[in-house]
Amino acid sequence: MDFQLSEDQQAIRQAVHELAQEMIKPRAAAADHSGEFPWESVRLLAEQGYLGMNLPTEYGGAGLDYVSYAIALEELARADATTAVILDVQNSLHAECILRNGNEAQRQRFLPPLCRGEVLGAYCLTEPQAGSDAANLLTVAKRVAGGYELTGRKVFVTNGSVAHRYVVYAVTDKDQGKKGLSAFVVDKDMPGVSFGPLLDKLGIRASATCDVVLDQVVVSEDRRLGEEGDGYKIALRTLQGGRVGIAAQAVGILQGAIDTATAYALSRQQFGQLIGEYEAIQWMLADMETEVEAARLLTYRAAWLHGSGQRAAAAISMAKLFASEAAMRGTVKGVQILGGYGFTSEYPAERMMRDAKITEIYEGTSEVQRMLIARHVLDLHTQQAAPLLV
């Protein structure tokens, strides 16, 4: 067993670290405050090829292995969690979904513009009545000549109003339950596509979250991913890659909180000495550091399993569950270490605490991850070896 990152993986960390710390971090506080989508950060990342970083080079991607991808998202989130989720949605939930489930013509048509950064993608699964119960969709895809007519309302869509293209899940056969869902590629400029207002959020405030409304949107048959009825399977498989990204986002947020708290502990004096010399502060830092290392190892293992095509669902759920809850615990400590200053927007500690919360909620809540992990434990115990998700 070798815990050493490869030279390429170390180089990716260094490159993304420098870009994120020098160019993205300085913009994070203003975007958090205004809620304005960070176009300039996204443009910089597109320029460097990070908008298709986990896609094969034949489609214009950077061809990075999944551990490198996780490292890149981690370094971005360390600087700015909003930018990290924009890339997670672009790369995992949108592009990788088309890569894994589209046919060759769809891959050739849809992937290169995503990799060039000309197209920003989004993922539309959640509906008002279908959150954790993701199969309970009401959006309908009705058969019409040459294709389908989509009608429904998707909620909480990241990159919602700013994306150019969406993967949309809809019911093609309501009698078939989970097996009656299908996935479609929908363009923003198609007649019948509209958006709700941007949501005013606790954290990742600039990630342009809103409803996407579909009113009799006609899509041709060649925009269906996979077969009719494959939609639920596609949605859940796609979320596996996305969850690796969210685990990495959580690791990065916690690392950012450690960076901030450590620098503060080494500069702030009270009672004539640095607060970092007090055991109370050291123990908080020790707990944060231990948890970030544990979360990082779980995340890299999950990324490696997913990237190498192995059965990874339980490992991914464990990584997302642990990393997100560690980020929440650690960022609260991060604010505590900065005292009153941690409670103000003068320092990024409070933003990191707000940003950490969403990692316990989206792409499957902590409760949903525990359900999946428990199912895995019970399967192992009874030796039934039933697949976890698909």
Ligand SMILES: Cc1cc2nc3c(=O)[nH]c(=O)nc-3n(C[C@H](O)[C@H](O)[C@H](O)COP(=O)(O)OP(=O)(O)OC[C@H]3O[C@@H](n4cnc5c(N)ncnc54)[C@H](O)[C@@H]3O)c2cc1C
């Ligand atoms: C900022 C943001 C961005 C998002 N981006 C996207 C996106 O791009 N695309 C997209 O499709 N969706 C997106 N979502 C939706 C997100 O994935 C859902 O919010 C999440 O899956 C939870 O669904 P819900 O909000 O309806 O909560 P609910 O499912 O209603 O859950 C409410 C509570 O009940 C618990 N619960 C539910 N069922 C069970 C159960 N069986 N056992 C125990 N507890 C349970 C949950 O864990 C939670 O604590 C986003 C959400 C947010 C907030």
